[in-house]
Amino acid sequence: MGGFFGVASKKDCVWDLFFGTDYHSHLGTRRAGMTVFGEKGFDRAIHNITNSPFRTKFDRDVTELKGNLGIGCISDYEPQPLLIRSHLGTFAITTVGRIDNLEELVEEVSTNRTQFLAMSGSNINPTELVACLVNQKDSFLEGIKYVQQKVSGSMTLMIMTEEGLYAARDFYGRTPVMIGKKEDGYCVSFESFAYINIGYTDEKELGPGEIVYITPDGYETISPPQETMKICTFLWIYYGYPNSTYEGVNVESMRYNCGAMLAERDNVDPDLVAGVPDSGIAHAIGYANRSGIPFARPFIKYTPTWPRSFMPTDQSMRNLIAHMKLIPVDELIRDKSLLLIDDSIVRGTQLRETTEFLYNSGAKEVHIRPACPPLLYGCRFLNFSRSNSEYDLITRRVIREREGENVSDEILAEYADPDSGRYEQMLEDIRKQLGFTSLRFHRLDDMVKSVGIDKSKLCTYCWDKQGDCSSCKNCPGKSGS
Ligand code: SF4
CATH class of the missing domain: 3.60.20.10 (Aminohydrolase, N-terminal nucleophile (Ntn) domain)
Known part of the structure; x- marks a missing residue:
């Protein structure tokens, strides 16, 4: 970015x-x-x-x-x-x-x-x-x-x-x-x-x-x-700063909405709700406020000597650094059932390691609730990650395991539909691979409601391939007219 x-x-x-x-x-x-x-x-x-x-x-x-x-x-x-x-x-x-x-x-x-x-x-x-x-x-x-x-x-x-x-x-x-x-x-x-x-x-x-x-x-x-706007929804979910407001919608408030809507659809009863620092925290506050389940910080980031900008390109080193920054609070983990909210799941590696770390620290259960739907497509519009392949996404790796290399747009659309059988199967495979007790993503319709802007004005491409206007022939200006 x-x-x-x-x-x-x-x-x-x-x-x-x-x-x-x-x-x-x-x-x-x-x-x-x-x-x-x-x-x-x-x-x-x-x-x-x-x-x-x-x-x-x-x-x-x-x-x-x-x-x-x-x-x-x-x-x-x-x-x-x-x-x-x-x-x-x-x-x-x-x-x-x-x-x-x-x-x-x-x-x-x-x-x-x-x-x-x-x-x-x-x-x-x-x-x-x-x-x-x-x-x-x-x-x-x-x-x-x-x-x-x-x-x-x-x-x-x-x-x-x-x-x-x-x-x-x-x-x-x-x-x-x-x-x-x-x-x-x-x-x-x-x-x-x-x-x-x-x-x-x-x-x-x-x-x-x-x-x-x-x-x-x-x-x-x-x-x-x-007229046409396709503002990036990921601004609110992950990379925008909490104090910022875009198109009249504040990032922190939107994240509370996400957490609240996740809580409304949920059916588990954990001891504590926590967010993966930093971008999962506000979503978790929203969940805790709506559900009445206490918010806690079962692991806390050690920031004084870890400037955020220290990010080696090597993925294993990035994971090691992410791990070294997080220090557990034993009393809040041991024998507890935890519900953990992260902004999203991309590769899944860090969340798997965080979950292992919580189990190793004595957690009984780790329920994972990403604050956005499963990411199915790489971003074509912003310089988000340096990954070159959609198979970096855990969803696409799981789909490849289930369907083979060539998957049609129609089948991918089924995997994006939270009411489909294929979506359920994908979630179960991800849950097993990453070792979560349970897994439930924010739904796309709920995420759009959490923003409060009409979906036609949002880019949601990385979840449902909607928001790519480059092929639209009628957009004034793009044609050069
Ligand atoms: S695909 Fe759209 S919503 Fe996703 S990160 Fe890129 S601009 Fe944002």
Whole structure:
């Protein structure tokens, strides 16, 4: 994933930029950058944040950079923001999203003998490709619209020129963009909570595909939002920060709704309800409040010396680290029946190990309740995980064991239907493989109700393959008209 923050201020903006960008650290673990424009022109710092957090890495830059315009980002993949000089002038650019048709676009622009800097592994920096697409046109506005038209996947971006910032939400609004306001100017933010403590108040949430131009004196919509929205439901379930609100729905409150609806359908009577730290906690509070079963923390994360950003790429090391962070509270586990809520089950490895760990610590029963339905499809729209195969998902591995390699869309749809026999069989196989006492997922209809936004406006692709608008011929703008 990734997140960004920008400021257009009448005063020096670097401290606002520093804290605002830092508040996006939960969205990425690899690279971070800040670029400013001031009296001395453009200036930039980019660091690897794999082993130490943003604030530590940028503590010197924050005192050296000067400017009243700035953009910063946290990135899970490419180094950003990039500084570009072209016929449009000098500008900085940062992006959040995923280019599903990257090779095709590289091929297309390469017919003009364009060059790209190769990243390690010979990969193209996707943000550089976006800059290249912007440069195909005669203005930033036309260039950004061209990006929205050409990119399959999603592309939310910010461009900083010497005069102001362009902010564009991706065409289907899968990720959010907010504008905040204070006396000295404006900020642009992925997360709506990121500007509260630095004195900004909510000013505007961009609509799907909307493009806004922001200066220290004001902002204007230079391309209106389009009708169709497919905002990512996983924002609320897992990766959005609890204090944030998207499309009027707060993350923490939505998670309480999820837990409450899970409790309403449940038929077990555990001693305690717990959440897998951190993203399962709010769902568990919602479950406990609705069921009347006490909420507890039978294992607690040791955070002081484990910065979240320490995430090696090797999966077994990631699992080991996840395990080392969690320390049991014996009194809350021994001889107890526990109901444990996690945001989702992806590979299942960590939850299996957590369950084993609870049994080894004396738990009698471990009932698992993921806060979303079974994940059946990999995300094509956001840079979520680096896995290349849907067989990384435990659901798909179980389905392959039951059905063989080639499974039709109709059969997969049956596995997504919580009232079907195939769904029940899949759950039982997962339960056995992962060693749970019982397993019950949140239903898709209940999850949509937990958000409270009409399903037609949500992306639910990773659960039911709904929300991919790229094949829709009638979407205004995508056709280039
Ligand atoms: S596929 Fe899933 S993770 Fe990706 S945008 Fe849609 S809901 Fe979000």
